[in-house]
Amino acid sequence: MAKKPKLDLREIENKWREFWEKEEIFKFNPSTNKKIFSIDTPPPYASSGHLHVGHALHYTQFEIIARVMRLLGREVYFPPGFDDNGLPTEKYVETKLGVSKKDVDREEFRKICLEESRKVEKDYAERVFKKLGHSYDWSLLYQTISPEAQRVAQTAFVRLYNQGDCYRKEEPVIWCPYHQTALAQAEVEDLKRTTTLNYIDFELAEGGKITIATTRPEFLPACVGIFVHPQDERYKSLVGKKAIVPIFKQEVEIMADEKVEQEFGTGIVMVCTFGDNTDIEWWKKHNLELRNMLNPDGTLNEIAGELAGKPIEDARREIIEKLRELGKLEKQEKLEQVVGACWRCGTPVEYIVTKQWFVRTLKYKKELIERAREIKWHPEFMRKRFEDWTNNLNWDWIISRQRYYGVPIPAWYCERCNEIIVANEDELPVDPTKKEKKCEKCGATAKPEEDVFDTWMTSSNTPEIAGRWLEKPEIYEKLAPFSLRPQSHDIIRTWAFYTILKSHLLFNRRPWNEVMIGTYVLDAKGKAMHKSKGNAIWAEDLIEKYGIDAFRYWVSTASIGSDLPFNETELVAGQRLITKLHNAANFVFMNLEGFEPDSKSSTEIDLSSLEKMDAWLLVKLSKTLDKVREHFENYEIHLARLEAEEFFWHTFADNYIEIVKRRIYSGNGKEKRSAQLTLYHAFLAILKMFSPVTCFITEDIFQRFYASKEGVKSIHISSWPAFNFANSELAEDVERVGDRFVELLKDVRKAKSNAKRAMNAKVKLGLANSDMELLAPALEDFKGVTCAEEIKQVENCDSLSVEFLQ
């Protein structure tokens, strides 16, 4: 008798995790003959806090796909990466070490950031990725702040500049007064708030007055025009006249524009440079004067007269006070308002005019939508989000940021002749502040650019960074376009969008063949989980309680692209499956003692040499394998798992094992061997179907018995089982017999249950003629599993009769 190993999950996890790492099971082989499956993995920002289940699920979801693809015979390129380039790192370092970037040299500050992120990342890799059993090839690790990544981002920039897709221009841009940097449209989020709508009187130059409603009275000094609707009967006569701005006394013209909402406020709008988006639009359209009133830090400048130097909020209060004193404030109303805010700090954004770098985007809307259509989206409807976003864009992509920690923009400016000097590709990566450049035209020393890139400028090149575009172009060309980009839906407008844009502009092709949008986890009540709301669930707790395989099982219940309310019973179900696999292994291996398969290949099995019910199981298994494979290939992990589980639990364990026990325990040599052969191949196939999901227990079971017999180092680099039954007619016949067998077995069990008898109660059975004939080749099995002493043929009977003995 084989020893029955105790199921110690923790031990199993540690043992095989170490084994995979030591044996380099997941190492990418660049000289492979296999078809390559390359994954453009999302580099997480490594944080030291608890691991959110949503995050763990997302990363495990596509990790399962990596394992699936290996099993399906692909050479998988699965590089781990970290996103350590940008504001979160800056903030982390400032808080943790108590240094402010303002007090430290830029170079020095970057060095500290780099060191700190290395530490956090190393810890994160051990604590999260390796712990969860993720099968990355760690030799391919990349960091978005590394010199290699900087070189990629800068090279992309230089190429775009040289081909005219990148330009520098003085423009009103979206501005975060807190971070004191320009922002891209994608970095702005909605902020709902209640504000005050102020009705303010303006005098007309020729006498009389008008009333204007505004939420931003502090912008009066920057007022450059007034608009009414061209069809508005109340104000038609005003068009062309001049009004005088209260307090600041500048004269502005009253003009007409269709976009004015007659019902809002008084139906008269003032335009200031710049209070909002519409101001910019009208400023451009009507060629208005520029009265740039804001400083980069969100305070007012000399245009605001005595309010100069005051922050916006203070200025607003003071102006309202003054208007009230002057009797110019008609009334005030509460107003529900949605304003754009910086996605990181929540500060409402402003618009100021500065010189910034842009990547041409608006010009390519159509092409980008075409590119996105070349890509297969999972689920399909997520592409719509991409198209909506692209269609609605109204700014080119601003790529310069007035920050310290990031990839420097490799450019210099000649202050004498205004020439822009962009670095040569062969000097990259370069920090322009550390390298002196002379103007190519006039020879003067050029002033280095101090801004850095938007982090997406780097992240949008993850295929190139992860694929070693510049370092190993021959490998990169084999990988690109990448097979798959897994990501979450909230960054379609940024990560997916910019990556498609970059790939289109740089390589004139799609960046990947497929996109898989991960599942978003909600709490049990269907609400978003937030640490602050107290409904967040931590992955560590679940792993502690249920083990990693059960956690991964839970991940496998999620379907791509739809939200998943957290359901702890799924973890319990996972635990049950793991136990069942373990117990089934005990049974199977115990009964395969001394058994040697004829051949390693299951494709060479001759159905006609097997007992009927053995053949039946393999035919069913073969069909299951096809379905599971298809679901996996469509990234429908939940359906694949469901299918595999149904087969394992019901067809294999509840029915087949019960049927085959008689032959295993007391059958003759031939019928026993048929059963053993079937058990051997069927259970191996079952393990393989589950291996991408419950990767630890399946490896453990595989190693106990199959590894040496199959001559394979790990189940995770074994091949997908295939049965190739030459005689399909025979397969059909076998299925007809077996299916009816199982139906009748169910009826017998039901009869026993109704009579409150034990399942092994002895019976006499009566079968209809047709069934008797059909079951003839498997009659001994049927007798065995039903514990029938005798089976009679019953004339003219269309159902089963069960007679109990005793």
Add this chain to the structure above:
RNA sequence: GGUCCUGUGGUCUAGUGGUUAUGACGUCCGCUUGACGUGCGGGAGAUCCCCGGUUCGAAUCCGGGCAGGACCACCA
């Protein structure tokens, strides 16, 4: 305001024109000793969100609602 997604027994879930509508958890009844009481069999429990339509036939297709969620646009 626009677009998209979702809506199936108490809970979660499968199911893209014909099924006695799947399975899991829970619940109830019963069984047990040659893998597993972390097991096995069975039962109860569903107006398949609502209203129309197409069809011989709809959970499934179409139209209109309702509810929840997401994305986008928004207003001085």
